[in-house]
Amino acid sequence: MKTEDDILIVAPEGRYWGLPDNIAGRLAVSECPAWGQSRAKQPSKIFFILDSAADFGFTKLAETASNFPEASIYLLGETIFEPIMQRVSDKGVCSGYYILPLTESEFSQILENGKLDSVESNSYEARIRKLSTIAYCDELTGLRRRRFFTEAGNQILRLSECCEIAVSVFLFDIDDFKKYNDQYGHLAGDQIIKDTSNALRNSFRPHDLLARIGGDEFAVMIWDFEIKNESIETGGDERRHYYKHPVKSSEISRRISENVVEVETSRGRLTLSGGMASFPEGGSDLHKLLESADNALMKAKKSGKHTILFS
Structure with missing residues (x-):
């Protein structure tokens, strides 16, 4: 596999569906937070995929942050409850969080700049709002499903x-x-x-x-x-x-x-x-x-x- 030494994806096995194939395929992927320690170059960015169904959550996130203290960590997940992410972000554990799936353009911008520009961000937020409303919001009350x-x-x-x-x-x-x-x-x-x-x-x-x-x-x-x-x-x-x-x-x-x-x-x-x-x-x-x-x-x-x- 071709890898980029300063980028690391930490995810449970087989749970890369939300990442663009041509991007995920060229990055180093690990199922163990300590995987990258033996490498000559430590990662500058880590994309951590949350998956509660696979018991791949905040304990492993804390281990990852401890193993790579200099890296910027971005949380990715199909379901993201913003108050939790804000709590984690406020504690300095992560640099940002995004809902999957991400388009190739969105993921590339996060890779290069650590965030989306205003145009891409508006498009992303509108798409995520629509997806979240359809999948997760009760039409009658506006509460979650x-x-x-x-x-x-x-x-x-x-x-x-x-x-x-x-x-x-x-x-x-x-x-x-x-x-x-x-x-x-x-x-x-x-x-x-x-x-x-x-x-x-x-x-x-x-x-x-x-x-x-x-x-x-x-x-x-x-x-x-x-x-x-x-x-x-x-x-x-x-x-x-x-x-x-x-x-x-x-x-x-x-x-x-x-x-x-x-x-x-x-x-x-x-x-x-x-x-x-x-x-x-x-x-x-x-x-x-x-x-x-x-x-x-x-x-x-x-x-x-x-x-x-x-x-």
Whole structure:
């Protein structure tokens, strides 16, 4: 293989699909972050392909940054949750991040200049917005879809393992939604779902992960919050889960108990039931976390609804 010694791609085996073939074929490719240490010339640029499905995430990224401290690292991935990338970028671990696939022109500019020029950047952003909207955004609410929640949620859990940040998952659904839908019709039901989506947006921080995962079902992953020696009362249950500054513990308590479990709509006030699970106590991976949160949600439904219970 013809290689360029100052460029390195770090990726799980066979996961180079988003790179232009004629470019990826002439660069050095490694499945091991330490691969390039024996080379005479250390890389100046590293393209690190994130792949949560292959468990190729932030721990390996940290190892790569440690092995090549002088290199500029660019994160590439099919699904990129910007708040996570911004967190990693702010810590100086990476120099930039881009969503795959990249065109030959885009990748060449990043190779040469470390960024896209304004014309190329506008074209790239417009294309990515269109692709992301089609693949990942719920048309009715504008929230993320289940697929994005799964992929970005796995990224957050990988970051949690690497950086020891707190992570919890909520599942919500609308109490007696079928009754409202049958009584007022599907258009009114759609409006109720929109109102609920807006209430959830207003109740959590911009960098928390929100998604509509079913008809009237919603998932929220909160991360990077502080655990304090206090308690939050919701539906008779108590747990010690609080947001980090600048959102105070009393504020998140108020938001959960008031904004989330009750929603004002054009048809009157609706209530929600919710279940919550925390990582890793509630599950060692996203599937198990969601399963625990769903079990707590079912208990909330059986206990009289209009409440949030914890696994």
